[in-house]
Amino acid sequence: MPEQDVTVGQLLLAEYQSIKDEQKARIGFRDNLLYVTLGVVAAVIAAAAQAERASMLLALPPVCVVLGWTYLVNDQKISAIGAYVRDELAPRLAALAQPGGGFQAFGWETAHRGDRRRRSRKATQTAVDLTAFCVVPLAALAVFWADAPGGPLVAVSALEALTVAGLAWQVVRYAKAP
Numbered sequence: 001m002p003e004q005d006v007t008v009g010q011l012l013l014a015e016y017q018s019i020k021d022e023q024k025a026r027i028g029f030r031d032n033l034l035y036v037t038l039g040v041v042a043a044v045i046a047a048a049a050q051a052e053r054a055s056m057l058l059a060l061p062p063v064c065v066v067l068g069w070t071y072l073v074n075d076q077k078i079s080a081i082g083a084y085v086r087d088e089l090a091p092r093l094a095a096l097a098q099p100g101g102g103f104q105a106f107g108w109e110t111a112h113r114g115d116r117r118r119r120s121r122k123a124t125q126t127a128v129d130l131t132a133f134c135v136v137p138l139a140a141l142a143v144f145w146a147d148a149p150g151g152p153l154v155a156v157s158a159l160e161a162l163t164v165a166g167l168a169w170q171v172v173r174y175a176k177a178p
Contacts, residue, residue: 012093016085016106023081030074037067037132044140054147057140061160065167068133072167072174079177085109126175134168 040063048056090105097103104110115121141157141164148154 009093009096012089012096016089016093019081019084019089023078026074026078026081030071030078033067033071033074034128034132037064037071037136040064040067041136054144055153057144058153058157058160060140061137061157061164064133064137065163068129068167068171071129071133072170076174076177082109122175126171129171129175130168134164134171137164 041060044056044059044063048054085106086109090109093105094103097105112118138161141161144157145154148157
């Protein structure tokens, strides 16, 4: 049986398929985090209202921060995969396909970024992310503070507010990335 050599092009295409599969899985996971967050928020608010205990709302900030940070990290990895395909993989494969130049591999990776409404979509997505992961837990803290008689939970809530503010800063910072 003759040996079959694997070409560089085949290796690059296999790498492309592998990282696109990872990107697709991360996109599904990331997008589901918004739904999970909405479910948790609804459950905590319903439980707090039913028990008539505003202190139960203190569960929202840590949960929203963990889910929000996980969302943000996955979103960054999704973008990093796209950048790797655009900046590293596509040029290497294009050079193999047409050594003289002129061929663009994986054109969609670049083309969709040139859409004139991209900025407004990014701004809207940033507003959605900030609302789901930061505004909602800060509103829960405001309700708690309005009802809080004082004590150690107020100190805990202040720490939670700082943590949520830190996440908000990260969401905005990542949104400004190219």
